[in-house]
Amino acid sequence: MNTLHTVTVVSTQDDEGNPLEPDVTFYCHGYRASKCHVYPDGLGDWDEETDAPRVEHDDCWAFDWFDNDAHVYDGPDADKTGDYGLPIINRSGPIELDYDGNGPVWRWIENVA
Numbered sequence: 001m002n003t004l005h006t007v008t009v010v011s012t013q014d015d016e017g018n019p020l021e022p023d024v025t026f027y028c029h030g031y032r033a034s035k036c037h038v039y040p041d042g043l044g045d046w047d048e049e050t051d052a053p054r055v056e057h058d059d060c061w062a063f064d065w066f067d068n069d070a071h072v073y074d075g076p077d078a079d080k081t082g083d084y085g086l087p088i089i090n091r092s093g094p095i096e097l098d099y100d101g102n103g104p105v106w107r108w109i110e111n112v113a
Contacts, residue, residue: 011090
């Protein structure tokens with residue numbers, strides 16, 4: 001199982017017990033030659049089938065998406081998410097990461113061996 005990517009979610013509440021927007025931190029444990037760091041230069045649209053030349057980058061392709069809250073949680077409890085699209089939890093661990101054409105979609109990896 002690939003555990004190259006991890007996420008930490010920290011949920012808090014206001015003084016009245018209402019959930020606040022969770023703090024989500026994305027980590028990529030790869031390096032410049034990792035598959036997730038090798039993608040086309042430029043700001044245009046690209047996917048796995050593009051003919052654009054791929055180059056190594058310092059950051060994982062998903063970093064800016066998470067940094068700008070443009071990711072989507074798609075775990076088995078996604079139907080129980082609050083106003084912020086995440087379950088109200090405090091959790092850190094490895095994730096599966098995909099791109100759905102609009103941005104990163106992720107879910108926790110359970111039972112990492």
